[in-house]
Each structure stands twice: as structure tokens, then as C-alpha cells.
Amino acid sequence: MVATQSPTTKVTRKLNVEVNGIVIGCGTNSRVLDAVREAGFDVPTLCYDERNGPQGTCRMCLVDVEVDGQMQQVAACTAFTSDGMSVTTHSDNITEYRKTILEMLLSETASPVNCPKCESFKKCELHVAAEEYDAKWDAFPSLVPREKAVDDNPFIQRDYDYCISCFRCTIICNDWEQAGAITVKGRGQDNSIASYFNNNLLESPCTFCGQCINTCPTGALTDKKIVGTVKAENLERTKTICPYCGVGCGIHLLSEDGELKGTEPDFDAPSRGSLCVKGQFASWEFVKSGERLKYPLIKENGSFRRASWDEALDLVTSKFTEIRDETGPDSLVCWSSARTVTEANYLMQKFARIGIGTNNIDNCSRT
Ligand code: SF4
Numbered sequence: 117m118v119a120t121q122s123p124t125t126k127v128t129r130k131l132n133v134e135v136n137g138i139v140i141g142c143g144t145n146s147r148v149l150d151a152v153r154e155a156g157f158d159v160p161t162l163c164y165d166e167r168n169g170p171q172g173t174c175r176m177c178l179v180d181v182e183v184d185g186q187m188q189q190v191a192a193c194t195a196f197t198s199d200g201m202s203v204t205t206h207s208d209n210i211t212e213y214r215k216t217i218l219e220m221l222l223s224e225t226a227s228p229v230n231c232p233k234c235e236s237f238k239k240c241e242l243h244v245a246a247e248e249y250d251a252k253w254d255a256f257p258s259l260v261p262r263e264k265a266v267d268d269n270p271f272i273q274r275d276y277d278y279c280i281s282c283f284r285c286t287i288i289c290n291d292w293e294q295a296g297a298i299t300v301k302g303r304g305q306d307n308s309i310a311s312y313f314n315n316n317l318l319e320s321p322c323t324f325c326g327q328c329i330n331t332c333p334t335g336a337l338t339d340k341k342i343v344g345t346v347k348a349e350n351l352e353r354t355k356t357i358c359p360y361c362g363v364g365c366g367i368h369l370l371s372e373d374g375e376l377k378g379t380e381p382d383f384d385a386p387s388r389g390s391l392c393v394k395g396q397f398a399s400w401e402f403v404k405s406g407e408r409l410k411y412p413l414i415k416e417n418g419s420f421r422r423a424s425w426d427e428a429l430d431l432v433t434s435k436f437t438e439i440r441d442e443t444g445p446d447s448l449v450c451w452s453s454a455r456t457v458t459e460a461n462y463l464m465q466k467f468a469r470i471g472i473g474t475n476n477i478d479n480c481s482r483t
Pocket residue numbers: 285288289290293295296297298321322323324325326327328329
């Protein structure tokens with residue numbers, strides 16, 4: 117029999133696009149923003165979160181494009197590339213245009229000096245762009261403040277004096293998380309972000325997943341437990357996995373001087389930044405609990421005393437053996453934990469099945 121060569125998929129890049137003099141090949145459905153980034157450049161994208169898709173509302177990503185001798189300005193996040201397109205990301209006109217937009221946005225927000233996100237996490241996207249374009253906060257008359265949110269929940273600090281109406285929060289809440297907890301209220305300059313009925317998140321469908329905090333490009337939405345307790349310049353991030361359940365979402369532990377302060381989602385993990393309320397707001401607090409067991413305890417005469425591991429394990433072995441011999445292996449059950457690693461769970465079921473001789477083994481994250 118003659119061996120045939122296995123078929124291969126040939127990916128053909130069809131469009132040649134030039135970005136600031138660098139020619140790259142693009143797929144037919146690629147946006148101008150993809151081409152700009154692939155060529156190694158960047159533009160500010162205040163209303164863009166790739167999970168939400170392009171909105172085209174902030175106009176910060178505007179670039180000059182030339183196709184067949186025709187010049188035009190397009191929003192890079194929404195416009196598609198075409199063959200022979202030439203893109204210029206930082207012409208004098210565009211740079212001045214971005215600076216003016218930023219100054220208008222800054223005029224709608226409270227002082228950058230007190231921005232909660234910049235103060236406790238890392239510089240927010242709005243203030244990073246403002247610094248880059250030397251945009252002044254007081255270039256236009258101030259339009260602050262906005263309607264205050266009912267600040268009743270234990271997790272999310274809402275300070276809409278920093279809101280730029282990009283609507284990333286409402287889109288991520290409704291389309292990505294499918295929670296439908298927040299929406300846009302009012303029109304034009306009077307618009308604001310609100311939860312349904314009385315703007316009380318605790319009485320809304322909010323699951324406190326934290327996605328709105330993490331997509332918000334300003335200090336309007338922040339983690340209430342952390343903000344004000346740390347300085348952004350001291351904050352260290354450690355990449356790890358949320359220990360709460362077996363799904364294993366990616367997180368960063370936030371610490372200052374070796375002390376745990378909170379968590380943030382890891383957008384590079386397969387979970388792409390999604391977390392539940394436990395991962396977002398509570399996956400670190402038990403580490404500091406005064407009730408945490410740190411060594412074996414044996415209960416004698418109604419109270420616990422500290423024991424060595426050898427003593428504790430010998431006692432457990434003798435009790436298990438006694439019960440199994442008296443009433444049979446199925447009178448015992450083993451519960452394993454989603455907070456341990458897969459290998460430990462594997463060993464636990466081996467212990468149940470082979471060590472004790474029962475199939476009574478379960479785990480809260482079995483699927
Ligand atoms: S925490 Fe999650 S569910 Fe609640 S408003 Fe924000 S995105 Fe919506």
C-alpha cells in the first residue's frame with residue numbers, strides 16, 4: 117500500500133497593509149487595529165475590550181489611512197483592512213485630535229490626582245493616554261459631577277465622577293457575563309451607568325464577578341477591598357491559579373511588602389479574565405484567617421491539643437482500621453478537596469479504593 121501524504125491546511129494571507137512604513141500580511145477579515153498591533157505599534161483604545169468587540173465610540177484609535185490615493189481617517193478598532201492600504205498612526209493631525217478628545221474626556225471626570233485606580237492598582241488607561249499626549253485636565257470647563265451610585269455593596273467601589281461613558285462595563289456585564297445587572301441610564305451628557313430599578317447592586321442580578329471593574333479604563337470602578345489600602349507603585353503581582361474550585365481560573369495575587377492584599381484576573385490564562393465572586397474577591401482572605409489549621413490537633417477530654425504528624429497519622433490509621441474491621445469498608449467515606457492539586461485527589465481515591473476498599477469517594481468539583 118502506498119503511503120499518502122497527510123493533507124495540510126495552507127493559510128494564505130491575502131492583504132498587504134503598510135503601517136508606518138512597515139508592510140505586513142493580513143487576513144481578509146482583520147481590522148486596522150490588528151494590523152497596527154501586528155506591525156508593532158499601538159494606539160489608545162479607551163472603549164475597546166477584545167472580549168466585547170469593537171464599539172467605535174471613543175474615537176481615540178483614529179488613524180490616517182490611504183487606499184488608492186484616497187486619504188481618510190478611520191477608527192482602527194472598527195475599520196477593516198484592505199489590500200494596499202497604508203496606515204499612519206501618529207500624524208500631527210491625529211496626535212492633536214487625540215489630545216483634544218482626551219482633554220474633553222478629562223473635563224468630564226474628576227481630578228487625575230485622586231484617581232482610585234491609579235492610586236492603588238496601576239495607572240488607568242485614561243490617565244496613561246493623557247500623560248502620553250500631554251492632555252490637560254483643565255483645558256475645558258469641568259462637567260463633573262455625575263449622579264452618585266448607591267454605595268451599598270461590599271465589593272465594588274463606584275465613583276462615576278471618573279466615568280467616560282465608554283460602556284465597556286455594561287457590554288461586558290450583559291454580553292460576556294450575561295448577568296444583565298447594569299445598563300446606561302439617561303441620554304447625552306446626562307447619561308450614567310446604573311443597575312436596574314434603584315441602582316442598588318445588591319438588589320440587582322449582579323453576581324459580583326468583577327468583570328466591570330477589570331474592563332473599566334478609568335477609576336470609576338475599582339475593588340473596594342483594596343482601593344486606598346495599597347500604593348500602586350508598591351503592588352506586586354504573582355501569577356497563579358485560583359484555589360477555590362476545580363475550574364482553575366488564572367489570577368494574580370496582589371501583595372505589598374509580602375502581605376496579601378487581593379486578587380486580579382489573569383487575562384493571559386485560558387479563563388481569559390473571567391472569575392466568580394469567590395475568585396475575584398475572596399480567594400485570598402482565608403490565608404490570613406486566625407482559624408486556619410497549621411498543625412495537627414487531637415481532641416482529648418473535650419479540648420484540642422497540638423500533636424506531631426506521626427502521632428496524628430497513627431491515630432487516624434488505627435481509627436480507620438477499627439471502623440473497617442468492625443462494620444466493613446463501606447461504612448467509611450472519603451471527601452476530597454477541590455483546593456488540592458489533581459495528583460492529591462488521585463491519591464485520595466486510591467486510598468479510598470485500595471487502602472480502605474470502598475468506592476465511597478467524592479469531591480466537590482467532580483464533573
Ligand atoms: S460585577 Fe459582574 S455581574 Fe456585577 S455589574 Fe459587574 S460585570 Fe455585572
